[in-house]
Structure formats: C-alpha cells, structure tokens
Amino acid sequence: MARWGMVINLAKCTRCHACVAACRIEHFLPLRVTWPRLIALEVDEGYKVDVSTYPVRCNQCKDAPCVDACPTEASYKREDGIVAIDHDKCFGCRYCIIACPYQNRTYLSRKRDPGWFPGHPKTSIEKKGEKLYPHQRGTTEKCNFCMERIDEGLPKGLKPGIDRDATPACVNTCQAKALTFGDLDDPNSNVSRLLREKSGFVLHPEYGTDPSVYYIDYKLGGNDNTAPRESQTGYVVQHLSTVYEPSKAKLAVKHERGKKAVKDNCE
Amino acid sequence: MANREVVYTTCKSCHGGCGVKVTKEDGVIVKIEGNDKSLTGGTMCAKGLSSIQHIDNPYRIKYPMKQVGKKGEGKWKRISWDEALDTVAAKMKAAIADPGPQSIAISQGTGRGYNRYTMRMARSLGTGNAITPGYVCHSPRLGLYALVTGYGRLYCDYHGWGGVFPKTQIMWAKQLEISSADSEMCYWFMNSLDYVKNLIIIDPRASAYASRANLWIQPRPGTDSALALGMMNVIMEEELWDKDFVENWTYGFEELREHVKEWTPEKVSNTCWIPKEDVITAARMWAIDTPGTIQVGSSLERQANCGHTLRAITCLMGLAGNIEAPGSMISWVLPDTGLIEDFNLELPITDEMKKNIIGGDRFKMGATRTCNPDAMVKRILEGKSPIKVWFSVGGQQIVHMANTKEVVKAIEMVDFMSHTDLFMGPMAEAADIVLPAAHWLELDDVYDMHPRFFIEAHNKVVDPPGEARSDAWIFNEVGKRVVPDKWWNDDYEMLDYQLRRGKGKDGESALTWKDFSEKLISGCYGPDQVYYKYKTDFWKEGGGFPTPSGQFEFKSQHLESLGYPGLPQFAEPGESPVSTPDLYKEYPIVMSSGYRQPFYFLGQYRNIPWLRSFMEFPTCQLHPETAKLYDVEDGDIVWIESPRGRIRQKLRTFPGIKKGVLMATANCFYPEEPAKGYHGVFISNPNVLTSNNHLDPMYGSPDLTCLLCKVYKAKDEELTESVFHTEEYGFVPSSGMQDV
Ligand code: SF4
Ligand code: SF4
C-alpha cells in the first residue's frame, strides 16, 4: 500500500496563491474557507535577509493527534496515509481543531453561506458546486490530498503524482512546480528521490506526528545549463484535430557567411 | 446523466497565453484548469483560475448605457446597441469633418487583447492619436531593441531549444515569476531556473527569489542606468567582453569604452547606494558565464531616464555577446500565420497623421505612432483640447497616468467619450456612453499579445451576460459604420482575414478561424527556431543587423540623427536626494510605485472575491528601521505625501526592502466605492503623488517609480470612506448602473 506524500519546494514557491485558488475550484470551497494556506516568513538575519513562503496544508500525519482527539471517529486514517473526515459522523465539537498542532483544520460555521457576492443570487457555478461537492455546515474540514482524484484515478490505472487526473489540483496548477506528489513508501518515486537529493525535512518535527508533507529548500543557481533532449524538441501541444503538423520555419540559413559583406557595408 | 463537455482555450487574465481546459456540465462551468498539452504544461495562476468569478458576476456591465447625469455622477440609463453604436459613429464622423480625424483619440489598456483592434481603428479613421500605456510599459524596450533587431523584439530564450539554457539570468526590476508579462511566460522562466548557474535579481525590494538568488542588488529607484554603465565599465577594465562578437558585428565599441570609464564601481556605489562589490560581481557573472538573459521590468520604463536605461542594458547584452545565441536574447521567427500585428500595420501612418500626433514634436522615439498621454493632458488643460471624441477600451488612464488630479480634470473636459469594459471603473464613470465587453471565457478571438513564436485561440466557453459582446465585434461594428471599406461584414470574417497566411487542414488552403479554433495554436518552436540571425540573410542580405551601420550599434546612429546622444547616459530622476536636495529635506523617503502582487493585474481584479481575499487593502512597504524613524508601525494606515497630494495605504514593514525607500502598490481604485470620486481613485492610488512635468526625452515617460515622499500615520477620524470600515472583502459597488 502506498503512503501518499507531498514535497514542497521553498526555493521555488512565489507566494502566487494559485494552489489556494485551485483547491477552491476543486472542492467548491465556500468563500471564506481555505484548505491550503501560505505563511510568510520575512526576517533580517543581519548578514542576510530571508524572504520565504511556506505553503501549508494538512500534513496527513501518521500519528495524527486530530484522529486521536475525535470522539466520534469521524476523523480517521485511511490505509494510504490520508487523514479523512466522515462528515456524517462529525458533529462539530472541534476537539480536532484544538488537537492539530499545525492548525490545519477549519470549522465550517452553521451560518448561511452568503456566497461569492453577498446580497445577490448565487452564480450558476456556485449552485452546481452545492450539488457536486456539498459541504456540511457545522462540521470540520481540511485538505484531503484530493483523495477523490486518487480514488477515481487508481482504478483507471493512473499514477497519483504522475498522471494529472489522479494528482492533487494544487500540484497540477503550480507554475513554479514547487509541489510534488507521490508515494513516500516507494524509494524510487519522484517524492522519495527529491527528499534524498535535496534533504527534505518536516515542519516542527518536535510535535512527533510524522507528517507526510515534506519541505526542501536550497539556493537557486549553481546548475549546469545543458538542455536535456526533451526540451530541445519544443513543447507538447494539444492539437484538437490530429491532421496538423507543427509549422516549419522557412529561412535561408547561411551561417558564418556574411562577415565580409558586413564589413564592406559600413565602410 | 449530466452532460459533460470540455472546451480548450487560452487565458488572458494577464498578458495571457496559458493553455486552459474548461469543463462544463449541462452548459455550466464546473472546473477550470490548465491544459497540460500546451506551452504552459497545464499550470495556471490564481488570476486565471479566478476568471470563473467573472461568470454570472452581478457587477458585470450587461447592456450599453448612456450617462444621464454629469460625468462622474454615476447616473446611467440602458440604451440599445444601435443607439450606442450610431451615437459613437455620428460623433466620430462629425469630428472627422471638423476639425479633422486627429481630434479622435482611441485609447486602450494592457489587458484583454484588443491592441491590434485599437491600432487599426485609429489608423482606419486617420488619427495618430492612439493612447496606450506603452510609453510606461514595454514600448521603450521594443523601440530600442528595434535599433538592434529592426523589428523591436528581443526575448529571453528560456527554452533550451538550441541545446542550452541561459547560464546567467538577470531579473531587472521584474517579477516574471508572478505574471506572464511582456511576452514571456512565468512557467518557462521558472522551469529554466533548474539550469541556471547565476541568478541575479536587481530590485530594491525582495521579489520571491531574491533571498535565494546568487546575487541580489538593491539600487536606489531611478539609478539603474548608472548600474548598467558601471557593469560595462568593469567588463571593459577587465577585458571580459565577447571578443568575436564585438570585433565582427558591432559599431561604436571604442567610443562606448571611453564613455563608460567615469562609471567606476565607487561612483556607481555612491549613485545607486549599493556596495561596489555588487557591480563587479554582477559584471563578471554576466560577461564570463554566457549565454545569459536580462528580463527587464516595466518599472524601468516608468522613469524619465527610461530610454537611456534601456539603451545601457541593451549595450550590456551586446558586450557579452548575448544576442541571438541559444540561451541568450533572441528575436523569434514567427509561425506560418505571420505577424498578426500586420492587421494594423498594413494601414500606414500618413505624414498628415504623424504631424498631428500629440507630443510627436518632443518625444521622437515614443510619439511617432501613438500620442504622448501626458502631453495630451497638458494640452487639454491649456483649454485648447485637441481631442473632441475619445473612444476608450479597457484601460484606466485615470489610474495609471501620472498626476491623477490633472488627468481627471482633463478627461472631464473632453466633449465626448465612450468606454468599453467588463465592470464599471473610473474611466467608465467619466464616459458618456459605456459598452459592455465580453470576458475571454465568452469570446472567439486570436490570442497574440505580442508577436512571440506562437499565437493561440481564445475559444468561447459560455455566452457573455446580457448584451455584452467581444471587443472584436465592437470594433468591427464601429469601424463598419464610419470607415466601412477598412472593416468587415462580420467579426468572424475579420478573424479569417487575420489568419489567412496560415495553412488550413489540407495543407494548401488558407487557415480559417474554424480550423484554427480546433487547432488551438500556431507556433514555431524546438528545432524550427533559428538562432544567430545576424549571421544569415534574415535581417540583411549578406548578414548583419538592420541598423544604419549594419552592425549591432553600441553608439546609435539613428538616435543621433534624431538629436539624442548616441551613447547611453545617466540622469537623476526629476525629484531625488541628489537632484532636489531641498525637497528631500521635506520629503525624506525615496518612493516607488512598483509594488505588484501576483493576484492582481494592473488595475484589475479588486472586485474578484477570491483575489481580493489575498490582499484586501493596497499595501505599502518600508524597512522596519525606516518605519521606526518616521514613527509608523506595521499594520498602520499611513498617509503617503508628495508635493502633488497624499494617499492612504496600509503599511507593512518588510525587511526585504531597501532602507529609506517606500514601495507603494500601484494602480489602485476601489470598485466598491461610489462613482462619485471615481470609485475611490484618490484614496490610495500612488499616481495622485506622481508628477507629469519631468518626462523622458525619447519616450515621454514620467517618473512613476522614482520620486520623493513623506509618510505619517493616518488618524482614525481621517478614515471616513467605507473601505476603511468593511470587515470583510465585500464589495457592493454603489454605481448607478444598478438602477437600470
Ligand atoms: S501555487 Fe506553487 S508557487 Fe504558487 S503559492 Fe502555491 S506552492 Fe507557491
Ligand atoms: S496536520 Fe493536523 S489535521 Fe492534518 S493530520 Fe496532522 S494533526 Fe491532523
């Protein structure tokens, strides 16, 4: 059985908030609810300034205090390491919110959701969302590693972290490729390799919860600039109809020919 | 069973270009995400994703409307499209008859992709008075790069198609990581970082990658040309230039060498307020570790020495031979669809039109094809308004131009203005007629923000609200009524025309909109691209550059012929600690309006709930030590004051900003504030503070990112506007448009 995990690259994150927006779309989150968050760290260490952004979301802890604290067994651990919530069992006691040392849980208030535009009818998209991803008010919510995508993808033979349709929405959208998803138990997975190569760490190991969300950080630069073969061939482009060929630039290339001509020209 | 449908299209929530996949269920959008088989690998930013909050948005403009009160009063009445278009057309015809077509101004903003329509509209009417934000964003770069490439484009080669990525990258006053602006996609840049040896950030304020870059230089705002001249001096002194390129392909090297001698690291250090080691290290990295790229930000073009700053940076590129080599600065070969801009370029600017371009006599690089907006404002205020009819689309001149008070006054004096947009904003409120525009999810069009190596299709996903129409349709309808021979029967014919040079499905016939819409992209990349064009006949028979000398010109003969110095110069900003020491005593902080957030695009999106939630209030930044000096604290609402006026923003102390410098958020108005007062444009917009008196001699660009200010805490009783009292980012515009 896999143990799903995420590796977050602090060197690359730009604080762009796309992951937050993607999660809102994926789960039709009510306006004021946000599962992933971005924490700014801005310090002047005297000899250098550190400006960082820590994207955080539920760590899907192996030893999850939120699960232990839940009196109704609404919060539970799945075999693949994901900590899930059964919203029919949750009765909103919020013990788990207090128990989570990372403050990654949100209570969805019982108050009526005013929608995106308070005082106006809900938009067609919001109304669809209420059917497609109903949120039970008066219960607790958090990031679930997009387990719906994983559960739908696996039977189709898709690999979470590799195939888009089985990969978390925030990971797919990140333009900086700061988020990587995969199986922590597989030593050859993309996440395991990254953790080895860039010495991954978890936030607040002293909490002792064994998180499945890891971080890497390093100085940018210092790389070899040789382009791998696949980037030399251009981009993979969606052509909705298959008969098209990529265009061929027509240009007379006469390398190294013109030097003398140019010299003559300017005299 | 619900009926699901997928539509592929192209995002245009910034300069645009990301491939988009939209899923609909029973006709309603249920998901928007990146298209993984596109140039941007299936990624999208918060702006693009939040575009679905434009759909069914109750604040969208849905019908043509006319102002029934005074300008800026917000009293609107719904009218029919026929009435709206006929009125605009009649005003234009009357202006053409008397005093002449030059009295019509066509203005635009940056967004939405209407560039070639505004330009064609101006040219087809016979006016050179197009108003664009170009003079403070991108035009200086294009014009000055054109002195090298002949057609104004030098891009950073982030792609690796030639076998290498850039070894040294300079981000100069630019946050490409947060927005796909100025012809590059952030996705490409961030991907190339995995292959970079030296990343150099030049920015007074720490952008996302500053503290992890190999070198981060914090120059005093407005002194960047000194830094570039100093880097060149180091390269000269240490003989690090690209010997082959300089010897065989350049002109004016010895004169440049002599010219930069005075810019010793010590002098640069004194001018830019940076350690002299920074100049030396940057110069060495740049010249030794080639190939390299310099990504220029438009903050440099919002300064009155912008022409020379850009010239100096271009010379730096040439010195290191970072022109047209794989992984350096390159001018792309276009796909088979050709230069889509020909759509407007094919209508020539006549001498008559040129003669009447406002500012053309002063700004000989900038005001040759478009008018200088600051000069126009001054002319209107002098009481002899050269503009009788103003056809405005999208842009917020009231917000982005220097000296907001003067701009508002001038715009109110224009006889007739129409404005086309998605939402009511300052420009719409100043108009007589408002036309409702469609969002990119609601229209068919060719995406071509700047001529890159590709164009893409905007495919319509849902219908626009009410009677809103695409910009292409609106332009064509107005054009048809005034100059029918220059426009089309319908907008789809116009799309076919723009694509005609491409190859259709059969490989023979002309590409049509219908085919292109399916094809989604027309591009030239990978092995199809061509490097080292100056060694081919591309620019010049026998090789070379399309310049007067046929060489890469360190010393520009073209600029000299226009009366400008041929070698790049340094000049202090109009107001600075050095140029105006007395003023500096009263206004002791150097200010820039260069602070941009990833989830806003210029003046847009403060009314999009998800995006507003990320930063509720326009924010300015000061170093904690500077803040202490002026007795202001993190979280305070502060007054920022200049000789022109004062604004309020929320203060954030930030160790990543240069001491003694204040960085204010640009382009802010409050959609939720009432029409009166132009949606709160005087509350927080930094251009209330900027001056339109000191302009770049080549481009007419004002000092928007380098001026002087003072800062002090606002008293509670001074926070009377409702924006200071809403607890949440709710926005209920009280514009009269709700009454229709
Ligand atoms: S999408 Fe990526 S870069 Fe943007 S904030 Fe999230 S993790 Fe950071
Ligand atoms: S991060 Fe918090 S909510 Fe998530 S599993 Fe760990 S303890 Fe539970």
Ligand code: SF4
């Ligand atoms: S993994 Fe899924 S649920 Fe968790 S933050 Fe990302 S998008 Fe949201």
Ligand code: SF4
């Ligand atoms: S970067 Fe620009 S084009 Fe891409 S998703 Fe964001 S707004 Fe759209």
